[in-house]
Amino acid sequence: MDEMTKYIIFKLQNQSFGVDVQQIISIERIQEITEVPRTSEFIKGVTHIRGETTPVVDLRERLLMEQKDYTDSSRILVVQIKDMQIGLIVDAATEVKDINQELIKPAPSYVGGVKDTFVSGVANLEDGLLIILDLETIINLEETNELQEVID
Template identity: 40%
Template sequence: MGEELKVIVFALGQEEYGIEVDKVRTIERMSPITRVPKTAAFIKGVINLRGVVVPVIDLRGRFGLDETEPTENSRIIVVAVDELEVGFIVDSANDVIDIDSDTIESPPEIVGGIKAKYLRGIAKLSEGRLLIMLNLSEVLNKSEIIQLEQLEV
């Protein structure tokens, strides 16, 4: 048995994704986002979260999926990576589950159109359910982190 991981499960379209709970600061309902000029299209802008300015990324846009209008179920998952807090817009945040790290396999080259570099792996859950585990440091690769840090000034 590997180590037990507590994971937040969220959805983008029909696919389910996971982020380790210890990387998640908070999950918020959609709130007004202030657009910042001269940023990549998937960087939607910034929000004021209890007095802290947090950059917000649309994960659909980041992964090259069709972007959609936010719904009642849309959420902003605020994660912390290397002292940087970033919000991810997702279609819904569904669950918190425990998974065994041994159930996570290396990702194939492309999953649902998303490049493998963004993925930590695929967790095989019960009933044939698959959970795509994100590699947060790659989702926020260095060039974007520099761009996002400039937003916080």
């Protein structure tokens, strides 16, 4: 029997990425972000989302992609990583899609300019390659501690 999983599909630099919809709390428009001094470059600061102080990470910068200004289509994916609510800034959130697990293959060492450490797999879909991100590896232990300090 085909096992389907729902993914939120989003764009970074014209490349499609996906994360399991169960890891997403909400998708928000870009809002005011308060900078926090002496944090990693990719940590843009904090904002209040649904009554909770939420650290915000620029996913482009985290994945070492070229930076660009935020637009009207830029979004904050509010996700749960290691018992922490974190906002991930993406270029656009495009759709929710059911993907057959049989279509997802192991990632090559570099795919779409992203290290395989961050990638749980790739799916070759009719509209192009989809890179499935592993959110648990996007933020390492040291960075998790840094994000926790930003909240506290």
